[in-house]
Amino acid sequence: MMGNKKLQVWLPLLFSVVLIAGMFFGYKLNKGGNSKGFFKTSRPTSLQEALDLIRSKYVDPVSLDSLQGGAIQEMMTELDPHSVYFPPVESKEAIEDLQGNFDGIGVEFNVFTDTVNVTYVLPGGPSDVAGLRIGDKIVAVNDSSLVGAGVTNSKIREFIRGKSGSSAVLTIVRDAKVQKVNVKRGSIPVPSVDAAYMINAKTGYIKLNKFTATSYEEFMQALEDLQKQGMNELIYDLRGNGGGFMNEAIDMADEFLDGDKLIVYTEGVNSKKREYRAKRPGLFEKGKLVILIDELSASASEVLAGALQDWDRATIIGRRSFGKGLVQEQYELSDGSAIRLTVARYYSPLGRSIQRPYDKGKKVYMEEISERYYNGEVLYADSNKVNHGKEYKTPSGHIVYGGGGIMPDYFVPIDTSTYPVSINRIFTSGSINSFVYSYYLKNRPVIDQYKNATDYAQHFNQSSQMWNEFVQHAASKDSVNLSTLNAKQQQTLQRRLEAFLGRFRWRNNGYYQVLNHDDAVIAKAMEMVK
Structure with missing residues (x-):
């Protein structure tokens, strides 16, 4: 039973890790590249010779593109976990994902x-x-x-x-x-700012899902809108944000840091040291700032959180971040495929490398995230003490760590809410989505009466009616008896239904305003800004 509970809690995280492994973490697209073809050199290599022999001598027709792709894939396995080969179709999708x-x-x-x-x-x-x-x-x-x-x-x-x-x-x-x-x-x-709203009269909230080519522009619009509403405290949510373009994170950091403070620098064997500094007056250089991170916050998220932590500009709340401190550039090949190649490491202003070790192979590297659950790190604050690397001291004397992600200033454990195995059918069948969609269509005139997402989140008064209808829906469609839930489980599931319903009308703003009511990390952030 304990194994089932662990699986229930961890399964969504594992899916997210798989997504992170495939995400485009680099900060720049080298669309032209310098290559006229990956295997074309002035002197044929043994690999090129082998391909030529197969082309001219092999008994059956064969796709040389597939052979080349397979050879490149095999080469990439000998490099770091974030150097990746994209076949032509996947290359187009990877670029689209961060174009905005x-x-x-x-x-x-x-x-x-x-x-x-x-x-x-x-x-x-x-x-x-x-x-x-x-x-x-x-x-x-x-x-x-x-x-x-x-x-x-x-x-x-x-x-x-x-x-x-x-x-x-x-x-x-x-x-x-x-x-x-x-x-x-x-x-x-494709918005990267999922939500931006005022939690109260002076505290704003922004949720960013990735760093795309339009993220800084979206962020600035959200920041300006919240400031017009009286914001002087900000909770910036980077949980689950797997990264993207590093320059977008640098521009955001510039809005929080004054003077010409160092934000990040990059360096590699074939890449000279390059510093990125604050260069303009920022919109939010004063005012309380809290950054939320978790084990899926990676790359550009860590650049931003690391810079603000090093300069004592923000309080970091949540759990230790992913630990990805490698910079990629993407090079297109002649057949439309692409290689995303690690060209440098990035370092925080204090010189911290955030990259986790990857010398034991990609499988062990990726499984380290799930290990944090099984060894108790995401559940107990004390477990973080054994995972930090070299110590660094901020200007105020605060100790921070390098060598394995950003360690938060205040730890909040992962939510371990679980449901009986019999109830899981409603999550895997899509029953929740189909029910909420139908409920919205039937009750749209009632939902539309709320002025905005805040009004809806604070005053929605159909919870009991919706819950009763969902109990009947689950019983008839999935043969699931929701009366077996305890009070806490029912409350959590009801809140999720309300959040999904809010999303149909007010998109992610409505979704997060409902969910954040009961979010322990948000509660800790509100405690810190007060």
């Missing part, structure tokens, strides 16, 4: 009962202009069916995305009637 936009129709969707349901329409976006609504069912795109068990998210994206300016003719079902809608694709922003 993509070409598409401007909707979010979910698949319920083998049908694509529109769960969000971007205001002012192509689908909004064409008249699409939340609740529409997309059954075909340009006469290609999107109905059935074989429809995957990747297939749906393949059909609805396309070059900006091109047309997508959607066949939709609305109010049991079939109609066609012509949507002209456009550039769709």
